[in-house]
Amino acid sequence: MMHLTDEDMIGQIYGEGENTAAVERHLASCGACAYNFAELKRDLLEMDRIEAPARDTHYGERVWASIESLLPLYAPGYIAQKRRWWSWNGGLAKGLSYVAAGALLAACAFYAGRVFEHNQQQPEAKNEVHVAPQPKQPIVVVVLDDHLDRSERFLVELKHADFDSAAMASPMRDEAKSLLAANRVCRKNAAQSDDLELTTALDHLDSLLAQAVNEPGGLNADNISKLQDQMNAEGVLFEVRVLRSRIARRAGTATNPAEGGTI
Amino acid sequence: MDKNDHAAIQAVLAGDKDAYGPLVVRHSQSLFRVAYRITGNEADAEDVVQEAFLRGYRKLEGFESRANFGTWIYRIAVHCALDRVKRRRGHETSRVGESNDPEQDQLQVADRAAGPERILLSGEISSIHQAALNTLTATERTAFVLRHMEDCTTAEIGAALGIEPNAAKQAVFRAVQKLRRRLAPLRVAT
Numbered sequence A: 001m002m003h004l005t006d007e008d009m010i011g012q013i014y015g016e017g018e019n020t021a022a023v024e025r026h027l028a029s030c031g032a033c034a035y036n037f038a039e040l041k042r043d044l045l046e047m048d049r050i051e052a053p054a055r056d057t058h059y060g061e062r063v064w065a066s067i068e069s070l071l072p073l074y075a076p077g078y079i080a081q082k083r084r085w086w087s088w089n090g091g092l093a094k095g096l097s098y099v100a101a102g103a104l105l106a107a108c109a110f111y112a113g114r115v116f117e118h119n120q121q122q123p124e125a126k127n128e129v130h131v132a133p134q135p136k137q138p139i140v141v142v143v144l145d146d147h148l149d150r151s152e153r154f155l156v157e158l159k160h161a162d163f164d165s166a167a168m169a170s171p172m173r174d175e176a177k178s179l180l181a182a183n184r185v186c187r188k189n190a191a192q193s194d195d196l197e198l199t200t201a202l203d204h205l206d207s208l209l210a211q212a213v214n215e216p217g218g219l220n221a222d223n224i225s226k227l228q229d230q231m232n233a234e235g236v237l238f239e240v241r242v243l244r245s246r247i248a249r250r251a252g253t254a255t256n257p258a259e260g261g262t263i
Numbered sequence B: 001m002d003k004n005d006h007a008a009i010q011a012v013l014a015g016d017k018d019a020y021g022p023l024v025v026r027h028s029q030s031l032f033r034v035a036y037r038i039t040g041n042e043a044d045a046e047d048v049v050q051e052a053f054l055r056g057y058r059k060l061e062g063f064e065s066r067a068n069f070g071t072w073i074y075r076i077a078v079h080c081a082l083d084r085v086k087r088r089r090g091h092e093t094s095r096v097g098e099s100n101d102p103e104q105d106q107l108q109v110a111d112r113a114a115g116p117e118r119i120l121l122s123g124e125i126s127s128i129h130q131a132a133l134n135t136l137t138a139t140e141r142t143a144f145v146l147r148h149m150e151d152c153t154t155a156e157i158g159a160a161l162g163i164e165p166n167a168a169k170q171a172v173f174r175a176v177q178k179l180r181r182r183l184a185p186l187r188v189a190t
Helices: A006-013 A020-029 A031-047 A059-068 A078-090 A092-120 A144-159 A169-193 A196-214 A221-234 A236-253 B003-013 B017-039 B042-058 B069-091 B102-108 B116-121 B124-134 B138-149 B154-161 B165-189
Strands: none
Touching: A006 A020, A006 A031, A006 B165, A020 A031, A031 B124, A031 B138, A031 B165, A059 B017, A059 B042, A144 A169, A144 A196, A144 A221, A144 A236, A169 A196, A196 A221, A196 A236, A196 B042, A221 A236, B003 B017, B003 B069, B017 B042, B017 B069, B017 B138, B042 B069, B069 B138, B069 B154, B124 B138, B124 B165, B138 B154, B138 B165, B154 B165
């Protein structure tokens, strides 16, 4: 056997090689391949060091809390309808004979109808049935103005946050989490509208909020200081205020101030 | 399929929205893990988990009762994560250059949010490997993560990515080769 290729060795490591017994025999007899194989194994073992950060035991509950309000209800009769469908489908073979008979009957009825129509010579007005498009039900509407208002208040609070007050850290983090969810809806909408100014500001806000929510150790003095530095460096508060005034101007000229997004 | 999952799905489809809650709680951790490994970013991974459960809920009526909900929602999460990585690649300009200079490679490793002290403390090596993973295409990265870290077979990877098993195998192969090339200079340096 010739020397093993990388593909052979990768396949061997993952137990999906085409001829594992032959590869094993070759590795036992060929020092060069055995060395390369050991190197490859070591490299892949190194990649195991990438570990996902641990989530606490309440993580699943938080996920549920964040999506619960976005879920529409299934109609209560859905299962019954589905069962009826499958019950009918289960008797498909039996039903086929009825279908054949039904088709024959329909053909006869069609022919009879044509003859009748021809005899009557009275064309009926054709009424086209227009099916009104079902409005897509918005599940959540986030009003951008309200969002920016809340964000501005949060940023002001952050700007003046007391480093030594642990009591205010938890509500701030909760507020940041709530704002983060709303901000992502607004970002998605802004990205579709090609509004660069809005998108950039919401991106900066998103980054800041995500950090506030995910800072290891919570919002302690160091983290708050870091967030304040970032907020000042990116001018997030200024951007939010500019956007608010822009929206306020627009609201003065338009009747629809809502500029939020729908999920 | 897990009887609890099955019962919960039946309840949801019968109009009990809250029955979806236990499914979310039960599978969130595993979804976060795979989402993080594919996106390499905590915030993105959390978004992916939420998006996957939302998509899953909306597609629940098409869910085959014989299938396993865990596997099904896992696939949805893999798709969401893959989409997110592709979108991100489209937006961001890569910080990693094409140089093969080992010194430069070491300098290029950077955690986006953390300062140097934290990098040092919370796993510099992990950052290096994460940076190496970031050089892969979205498909290669996902295929590698699923194969190497999630122990999926190439058939499962192919199904999750919507590609042929052989294409999945090739993606894993290319990923391993690229990672080794990327990490080789660092190994020599250490």
